[in-house]
Amino acid sequence: MNQPGGSSGDDGGGGDGGDDQEESSSSNLNVEDALASFREQWQRELEISPKRDLHKPNKTSNIEAIEEELSIETKAKNLFLKGIEYEQNGELYDAIRFYKRAVQLVPDIEFRLYESTKPKAREKFDKDENKIIFERDRDDDDIDDEEEHEDGDLLTNLSKILAKSQCVCSPRFEQSTMHISALPMEIILYILRWVVSPDLDLRSLEMFSGTCRGFFISARDPEIWRLACVRVWGVNCGNFEPKYRSWRDMYLQRPRLRYNGCYISKNTYIRHGENSFQDQFYRPWHLVEYFRYIRFFPEGRVLMLTSTDDAQSCVNLLKNRYPRNPNILIGYYRLHENRVTLMLKKQETRSNNNIYRKKRKEVAHDSGEQTFHVEFEIQTNQKRANFQLNWVRYNIFTKYKNGQEGTTCLNSSGRYPSFKFTRAKSYTQESEAPLQ
Structure with a gap:
């Protein structure tokens, strides 16, 4: 009696344990399914969210923005140039209209246009001599080679170079303010007349001419030296020909006095x-x-x-x-x-001795x-x-x-x-x- 009862008791206990394992495994599967669905939904939300675009920059959008900005700047430049043309033709009303449209697109369009057209000095490093040669453009190399091989007067050669460059001088470094090279030749010559002054300070003029080739040509202006000769010898000084080559040569070679x-x-x-x-x-x-x-x-x-x-x-x-x-x-x-x-x-x-004269006469x-x-x-x-x-x-x-x-x-x-x-x-x- 005892054996069957015991066996039956064991079977009953084994059946209950299997049911519990099945229930626990089914519950685990439900949790994993819920987690997997949550992860999938979370990934979809992250992909759709706009905040994700801030962490991952879009290169294509940046390129499009730059291209759009350049196109706006180009359009503003064209409008500003049209305004310049109208102003040169005397049509001021139309010029102001184009200026306004250009400034509405780009407020500092005038400054950008000036910077784009301004000639920039570039540097050329010479490794052998450890020197820096500053040139205005590539044509200067050919001009310098021609100057070395060309025989003739120095002033003539430099005048040809200045005529090709169409500029008195060029800045050695980038300038944030107005450079003297922006002045026309007439203003520079008038400044040189102030340098010479009525005291004929031609030594300062010669020092000025040693700065660059543009100033060298400016300091050789015949009118300045003619006025200096007239100042020394008067209006009847005559002409420098045929005894002298120029007014400057006449001033230097002819006997005169020094005033400095x-x-x-x-x-x-x-x-x-x-x-x-x-x-x-x-x-x-x-x-x-x-x-x-x-x-x-x-x-x-x-x-x-x-x-x-x-x-x-x-x-x-x-x-x-x-x-x-x-x-x-x-x-x-x-x-x-x-x-x-x-x-x-x-x-x-003037002496006041006459006021205090003595009564008796003195022999003076x-x-x-x-x-x-x-x-x-x-x-x-x-x-x-x-x-x-x-x-x-x-x-x-x-x-x-x-x-x-x-x-x-x-x-x-x-x-x-x-x-x-x-x-x-x-x-x-x-x-x-x-x-x-």
Whole structure:
């Protein structure tokens, strides 16, 4: 009895365990199906969502946007160019209409159009010499080769190059502001007249010409050098032909004076000493040194100063045409060939001595009014043209108050040392008017 009951009990227990396993496996399958369907739905939602496009850039859309922008810019440029054509033809109303349409498409279309048409300088690196050669375009290489092989005047060759480039100069680096190359030749020549000024500062003009080939040609303008010659020798200076090749050659080769400095002469003489009980430093002889300074102005005015002071202070006293120092002689000069003749007088000073006259009469010494007539010869000194003035004649004319006149002729041959020219930088720092 016990065995069948036990076996039956075991069978019953085994049947119940199989049912539980079937139920658990079916529930697992349902969960996996639900998860799989959720994943599929989630993937579909991610693909449809617009946020996914932000993480994955679309190249085709970017290219289309760039092409669309370029087409709008091209259309705006065409409209702006049409407006320029209408403006040149005098049709201002239509020009404004096209300008407005172009600006509505691209607000800074004028600046973009200017940048696209502006010539850009490019760099060419030379590895052998470690130098950078800046060229305007490819044709400059051929022009430079032709310049090396072509024999002729330098000015002619550079003029041909300038005519081909149609530009005075080109910027070496990219410029954010207006460059001087944008100015027309007429404005540059007018600026050069300010550089030269009525003081004939042609040294600054020559330094300007060494900047580039365009400025070299501008500084060789015949009108500037013609005005300089007229300023030196007057309206009757004649023509440069046939003795000289150009006005510049005439100015450089013909004897003339220099105006950007002073002619200085050092003079010495020996004076006898005075032996007295008050002279503690008695010397039988004294060596006295003094200097003469002469400055010429292009309009014919001349200043002369005799002083023992240092050169710097004396040169500053001669800076103005109308000096305040009463010791400076003022006069005029005339230039003829290689001779220059000076006529100098002392400045008239107003004194108030007449107001405080004494009752008793005093005997006054009548020194008279003196006029100095001096003549110099212009010579070359150490291969520097027009740097030395040699004495030729020195006369003093005196006119007394009683009407009498007297003349003193001094022997200047070998008696007085020559004048040597010294440039003063302060004389050409400013310019008050252009050369006319």
